[in-house]
Amino acid sequence: MNRIELINLYGQGITDCETSPFEMLETLHIRSELHQLSLTKEEKKMVAAYDLKLLGNAEQVFEHTSKAYDFSASKEKMDEWWWHLDLLLKGEILFNATSLYDDVI
Template sequence: MDRMKLVNLYGEGITDCDSSPFEMIETFHIRSELHQLPLTKEEKKVVAAYDLKLLSNAEKVFEHTSKAYDFSASKENMEEWWWHLDLLLKGEILFSATPLYDDVI
């Protein structure tokens, strides 16, 4: 699947809390896939905008997704903060934005 299609699927998924909690988990898997891909600057900007939407709705997404996923048992890397919304909401981890440029760390 092309990267921009994945980006758009991620964006659609994080804004739809009326979907099944399992679909939200699939959206998190898409975000993890995007995390591993070499994205263009434009793709990174769009992902970052969707990440901000996810963050602004983190509590609602957490409550919805918790019906099907135990965040406290997540074994995912902490760089993949979307799998750790419980810790993010408690302030135990900080959000790390996707760098928009390759030379930004």
């Protein structure tokens, strides 16, 4: 699967809370895969736009995905903030858009 297809799958996944919690969990895995890739500026912009949608729907995504995943037990690095939606929603971590801005502008 190429990068654009992965980005589009991520985008579809984070906007559809009607899927199973396991499919939403797979969407977060796709986001982690994207995090590891060297993306072009255009691809970074696409991912950033979907990240903003995820942030806007963070509570819904958290509630839905929590049926299949315990966010409080996440051992993922903090730079993969999508695995720490519980902390994000509690205000214990903040999403830093500055580095994202530098990467895509």
